[in-house]
Amino acid sequence: MPDILHKVAIKASPIETYKALTTLDGLAGWWTNETTGDSATGGIIHFRFADRGFIDMKVLELDPGKRVLWEVVAGPDVWIGTKVSFDLAQDDDFTIILFKHQGWKEPSEFMHHCTTKWATFLMSLKASVETGTGAPFPNDVHISNKGD
């Protein structure tokens, strides 16, 4: 099965980076400003993108400063059951993130789109942690001709 894989370095400690992935405020700073729910292990985080859609993630694993694993429990049909993970490692002043969105059944055009869009959100995460200002929805970088 095809996977979406990314790698990005963030000039911050793993714990600072981890906060941006595991607190509602942190997530709202880079993915979507409409982030609610329960970000503890076993909880469900609700990501809302106004009339563009929604995603609910169940938090499967949290290892502070090291790893975050979510499962998509609501959202686009082809996302349901897929898993999103962030593995963090320190390299001097940086945190290296290995990102994976796995479980896609086929390499659809939508998967191509999601790969590129994840990259822009990971760059938003990097900016959010490094500078305090990311580009979360609705101020996200548009890559398509459909407003997303």
Place this chain on the structure above:
Amino acid sequence: MPDILHKVAIKASPIETYKALTTLDGLAGWWTNETTGDSATGGIIHFRFADRGFIDMKVLELDPGKRVLWEVVAGPDVWIGTKVSFDLAQDDDFTIILFKHQGWKEPSEFMHHCTTKWATFLMSLKASVETGTGAPFPNDVHISNKGD
């Protein structure tokens, strides 16, 4: 084998977009400003990134306004023999690009890095075609802690 897949929409005609993928000037506007060689079918294009490395692409297919296919003939070991394609389709005022970098033997950390880096270069391509100003090397967007 894992593939790198991206999708991006560019507000320009397929022929304008195709020029940015098939002329030395066009390529220098978004990937690296050190682009030389022969961009015709069967030719080899030399992409240079100063002391960061180099890539030579053999042009395997050119279908005006529709498709570009390259094969990596020199560059990073794990790139050699891989293929990079751009499939173009018109949607109203936009050209939709489906990008693929295929033939990777394994989903290494370097492949994760290249996925994210291709996204930033595709955004550079988009900006270059839409506004005349891309972000080619050495003015590219840095995603790692190694200066690339």
